[in-house]
C-alpha cells in the first residue's frame with residue numbers, strides 16, 4: 001500500500017479471547033473501529049472492557065485471536081502497530097514528580113516526535129495547559145491531569161486512540177469541552193477512537209457506534225441514538241440496565 005494511504009480500518013479484532021484459569025474475561029470478540037469514527041465500548045463492571053483494551057495495547061497477551069492496528073498485526077508487526085496507537089485513562093496518571101512540560105517532552109522524545117518544541121506548544125495551547133506548564137503533575141486536580149493525559153495521547157498523532165473513561169473525573173463543562181476536542185481530533189486526523197464510559201448521555205452525544213459487552217461477549221452493536229428504540233427502550237440508559245440484568249435474552253437474540 002502506498003505511504004500515507006489509509007487502511008480500511010484503524011482497528012480490527014477477530015476472535016479475541018482472554019482467560020484467567022476458569023474465568024473467561026473476553027470471549028471471542030470481533031470488532032472494528034474505522035477512521036473518523038468514535039466507538040463506545042459499554043458494559044457493566046467486570047464485563048471485560050479493560051481486559052480488551054489492555055490486549056489491544058499489547059500489555060496483556062490474548063489467549064486466542066488477532067488484533068490488527070492500521071492493518072499491522074500486533075504480534076507479527078508489534079512496533080508498527082503500537083506506533084499508531086495511544087491511550088489515556090484515569091488509572092494511568094503521568095509521573096507526578098515531573099512538570100506538565102517535562103512529562104510531555106519525555107513522552108515526545110520516547111515517541112520520536114518531530115519538531116517537538118512546536119508540537120508541545122500547540123498541545124499546551126489546545127488543552128488549555130499554559131497556566132500549569134511548570135506545575136508538577138502530582139499536584140494537579142484530576143480534571144487537569146486528564147487534560148495532560150489527553151495531550152500526551154495525541155503527541156504521536158495516533159490513528160487509533162484508546163480511552164478508558166476519559167471524562168470520568170471532569171465537571172460537566174470540562175467533559176463537554178473534551179468531547180468536542182476528541183470529536184475534532186477524530187475528524188481532522190482521520191483517527192479511530194475506542195471509548196469506554198458509564199455515562200450514557202455522553203455516549204449518545206459523542207459516539208458514532210456502540211458495542212454492548214457483557215461477560216466478555218459483544219451482545220449488541222449499533223447507533224446509540226437508534227438502538228434503544230429498536231430494542232423497545234426509551235433511552236440508552238434503560239437499554240443498558242436491561243442488558244446488564246438480562247444478558248442471556250440478548251445472547252439468544254444475537255445468536
Ligand SMILES: Nc1ncnc2c1ncn2[C@@H]1O[C@H](COP(=O)(O)OP(=O)(O)OP(=O)(O)O)[C@@H](O)[C@H]1O
Nearest residue numbers: 020023024025043044045046047048049050051052
Ligand atoms: N489479572 C486478572 N486475574 C484474574 N481475573 C481478572 C484479572 N483481570 C481481570 N480479571 C477479571 O476479568 C473480568 C473482566 O475484568 P475487566 O477489568 O476487564 O472488566 P471491565 O469491564 O473493565 O470492568 P469495570 O467497568 O469495572 O472497569 C472480571 O471478572 C475481573 O475480575
